[in-house]
Amino acid sequence: MKSEKFSGVRIVSEVAIEMRKAIIELAGSRAVFDSRMRWLERAAEKAGVSYRTAKALFYCEAANPHISAVEKVRAARARKKKDDALHTTANETYADLIARITRLEDALRVADEDFHSDQIDALRRMDSDPDRALD
Numbered sequence: 001m002k003s004e005k006f007s008g009v010r011i012v013s014e015v016a017i018e019m020r021k022a023i024i025e026l027a028g029s030r031a032v033f034d035s036r037m038r039w040l041e042r043a044a045e046k047a048g049v050s051y052r053t054a055k056a057l058f059y060c061e062a063a064n065p066h067i068s069a070v071e072k073v074r075a076a077r078a079r080k081k082k083d084d085a086l087h088t089t090a091n092e093t094y095a096d097l098i099a100r101i102t103r104l105e106d107a108l109r110v111a112d113e114d115f116h117s118d119q120i121d122a123l124r125r126m127d128s129d130p131d132r133a134l135d
Contacts, residue, residue, distance in 0.1 A: 105123045
């Protein structure tokens with residue numbers, strides 16, 4: 001279904017504009033080596049639609065996109081926002097943990113550096129290896 005044309009002006013629905021923005025958000029930033037096709041393929045994969053559907057949504061080719069495609073894209077966008085929020089929360093928690101470790105290290109050093117040297121070394125090892133799973 002093509003968008004309507006009236007006196008040379010293309011009329012596009014709010015849903016079509018929303019879908020274009022969603023495809024852009026799902027595709028993410030384009031790397032220097034990414035082609036437009038690969039960029040749209042990435043959005044299509046994340047949304048669970050075909051490349052052709054993603055391309056049509058990006059270029060607002062349909063004034064009223066098919067509801068199944070709209071639902072898939074909206075669901076993918078919601079998942080992405082949830083994942084981004086979870087990632088942000090995890091980063092904040094990690095930063096809080098590092099700050100707490102630093103405070104504990106300082107407190108142990110003030111109490112008795114020789115007595116707590118093993119614990120301080122353990123905290124330093126935890127702080128220096130961010131990929132280490134927490135026990």
